Amino acid sequence: MQAECRRGAGQAVPFSDFPGYEQVTQVFRRIVSRGTYHPAYLFHGPSQMGKRRLAAAFASAIFCREVEGDFCGHCSACRRMTSGTFPDYRLIKQEGAFIKIEHTREMIGEAAIQPHEAPKKVFVLDPADRMRIEAANSLLKVLEEPFPFSIFILITSSPHAILPTIESRCQKIRFSPLPYETVAAQLMEAHALEPSAAETLARLCGGRPGLAEELAKGDFLAERDKVIEVLASVGADGELEVFRVSHQVRGSRDAAQRFFQLLIPVLRDALLLRQGGDPKGLLNQDRQEEVRSATKKFTPEELLAAWQDATECSWNLLQNASAPTQIERVLLQLCPVEKARAR
Ligand SMILES: [Zn+2]
Incomplete structure (x- = not known):
C-alpha cells in the first residue's frame, strides 16, 4: 500500500x-x-x-x-x-x-x-x-x-x-452524540467562533463533532440561510430553482453533501414547527420565523417525505450516487407543478 x-x-x-x-x-x-x-x-x-x-x-x-x-x-x-x-x-x-x-x-x-x-x-x-x-x-x-x-x-x-x-x-x-455545549466549546476554541454561532453549529450537527468540524470550514451560517431561501423559492416558483441548485452541485458530491447537511436540520425544524412541537427543540433556533415562513406552502406529509428522502439521498451520495439527481429527487417533489402532476 x-x-x-x-x-x-x-x-x-x-x-x-x-x-x-x-x-x-x-x-x-x-x-x-x-x-x-x-x-x-x-x-x-x-x-x-x-x-x-x-x-x-x-x-x-x-x-x-x-x-x-x-x-x-x-x-x-x-x-x-x-x-x-x-x-x-x-x-x-x-x-x-x-x-x-x-x-x-x-x-x-x-x-x-x-x-x-x-x-x-x-x-x-x-x-x-x-x-x-x-x-x-x-x-x-x-x-x-x-x-x-x-x-x-x-x-x-x-x-x-x-x-x-x-x-x-x-x-x-x-459513540453517541455529544452535548451541544461540549461541541460548541470545542468550536469556539478551534475556530474562534462567536458563542452564538458555535451553539448554532453544534445544534445543526446534532452534537456530532466530526460534522461540526467539516461545516466550520466554510461560512455555514450564510450557507444555511441560502438553504432556507432555496426552500422558499422552491415552494413559490418551483422547478427552475431546483435545477439551479442541482446545476451548482454538478460534479461535486461534497457540495451536494454540504447542502443536505444543512437542509436536513431545516426540514426537521419545519416539521417540528408544523406539528406544534416545542421551539426549544429547534436546531435552527435563531431562524425560527424564517424556517416557518419558507416552508409554509408545504404540508406536514410533504415535509416528512422530503426530510426522509434528504436523509436517504445524503447516504446515497456516500455510495457515489449522482449529486444533481439526489438534489432533484428531494426538491422536485416540493414544487407546485410536480405536486399538481402527482395529484
Ligand atoms: Zn510520542
Whole structure:
C-alpha cells in the first residue's frame, strides 16, 4: 500500500483533543497500559462523530515511546503518525462504493507479518460495512485465528451491515452524540467562533463533532440561510430553482453533501414547527420565523417525505450516487407543478 492517504496522515492527536469522549479515551488508556488487546474493535455510532480520528489517536497511544497510553507529539513514532509515514499503521478506505478487495487482501497479507517497530500493527477499516462479502469472509478467517501482533479497528455507522460473525469477535465501542455545549466549546476554541454561532453549529450537527468540524470550514451560517431561501423559492416558483441548485452541485458530491447537511436540520425544524412541537427543540433556533415562513406552502406529509428522502439521498451520495439527481429527487417533489402532476 503506497498511498500516503491510507496511512492517515495528519490525523494523530492526543486524547485531550476529544472533549466529551473522556469515557471512551479512558477505556483506551486502560487497554494500552495493560497491553492486552482484542484482535478487533468495532467503533459504531452515527456518522461524523470523529471515530476515524479517535482510531488514529488510539493507535498513536499504542505506538508512542514517551507517554504511556497517549500521543506525545514529539517522539519519532508520534511525528511519523502525524506525517502519515508510520509503518505499522494503515487506514483502509472505501474507493467508489466499496473498499477495494485488493486492499483488504494486502491488509491481511501485512497483518500476518510481524510489526516493523511497534508492539502492534493497527489496521483501520472505514467504513467497515463497505467490505464486499469475499473480503469480509477473509477478515472473519483472520479473526477466528488472530495474529497476536495485529489489531483491526472497524468503523461503521451501520453496525447492522457488519457480518454478525465478525461483530461478535469485536470489542464494541459506542459513540453517541455529544452535548451541544461540549461541541460548541470545542468550536469556539478551534475556530474562534462567536458563542452564538458555535451553539448554532453544534445544534445543526446534532452534537456530532466530526460534522461540526467539516461545516466550520466554510461560512455555514450564510450557507444555511441560502438553504432556507432555496426552500422558499422552491415552494413559490418551483422547478427552475431546483435545477439551479442541482446545476451548482454538478460534479461535486461534497457540495451536494454540504447542502443536505444543512437542509436536513431545516426540514426537521419545519416539521417540528408544523406539528406544534416545542421551539426549544429547534436546531435552527435563531431562524425560527424564517424556517416557518419558507416552508409554509408545504404540508406536514410533504415535509416528512422530503426530510426522509434528504436523509436517504445524503447516504446515497456516500455510495457515489449522482449529486444533481439526489438534489432533484428531494426538491422536485416540493414544487407546485410536480405536486399538481402527482395529484
Ligand atoms: Zn510520542
